Amino acid sequence: MQAPKDxxxxxxxxFCRCRVDNKRGRIPPREALESIAxxxxxxxxxxxxxxxxxxxxxxxxxxxxxxxxxxxxxxxxDEKLTAFLELERQALTVTFYLESIHADPCR
Numbered sequence: 001m002q003a004p005k006d007x008x009x010x011x012x013x014x015f016c017r018c019r020v021d022n023k024r025g026r027i028p029p030r031e032a033l034e035s036i037a038x039x040x041x042x043x044x045x046x047x048x049x050x051x052x053x054x055x056x057x058x059x060x061x062x063x064x065x066x067x068x069x070x071x072x073x074x075x076x077x078d079e080k081l082t083a084f085l086e087l088e089r090q091a092l093t094v095t096f097y098l099e100s101i102h103a104d105p106c107r
Contacts, residue, residue: 032084032085036085036087039088040091043091043095045091047066047091048063049062049063049064049084050062058078060077061076061079061080061082062075063077063083063086063087065087065090070094073090075087
């Protein structure tokens with residue numbers, strides 16, 4: 001798969017610590033993961049994740065999202081929810097940006 005000619009999008013790797021809140025307080029991690037995955041899929045992204053261990057035996061998560069017209073994002077984090085939060089942020093940011101620059105200015 002190749003990125004569009006007007007926007008070269010190499011894989012993106014980011015490390016962050018995040019938490020998810022809603023109006024009633026903290027969202028349970030499982031519900032947050034399902035919500036993030038649903039949002040990405042609704043926006044046309046294929047996504048998934050794996051866990052692995054490094055050479056010291058520490059577990060880490062790798063989450064990836066790919067969309068044919070926008071490219072691929074790969075994120076590594078210590079926790080599954082953190083990986084998906086960062087993946088969602090990156091994928092949706094580029095989606096909104098590219099849609100805004102390609103939007104019809106007469107609207």
